[in-house]
């Protein structure tokens with residue numbers, strides 16, 4: 057899955073982590089969980105933090121960067 061910056065991210069490279077695909081924590085949060093963080097009033101810093109954190113708990117940079125699939 058693509059991260060916030062549009063980089064395709066694959067498996068997590070963190071030792072002992074068996075995550076195979078980056079999946080943003082924010083996208084996998086329930087509305088209640090998002091509300092707890094302030095909902096749409098969530099600070100930019102907090103928002104980018106959860107956006108760049110995978111459901112496995114590691115940030116997107118820890119995930120393998122995959123080359124953009126060519127469209128031709």
Ligand SMILES: [Zn+2]
Pocket residue numbers: 068069070073074075110112113114118
């Ligand atoms: Zn991980």
Ligand SMILES: [Zn+2]
Pocket residue numbers: 068075076077078079110111112113114119
């Ligand atoms: Zn992950």
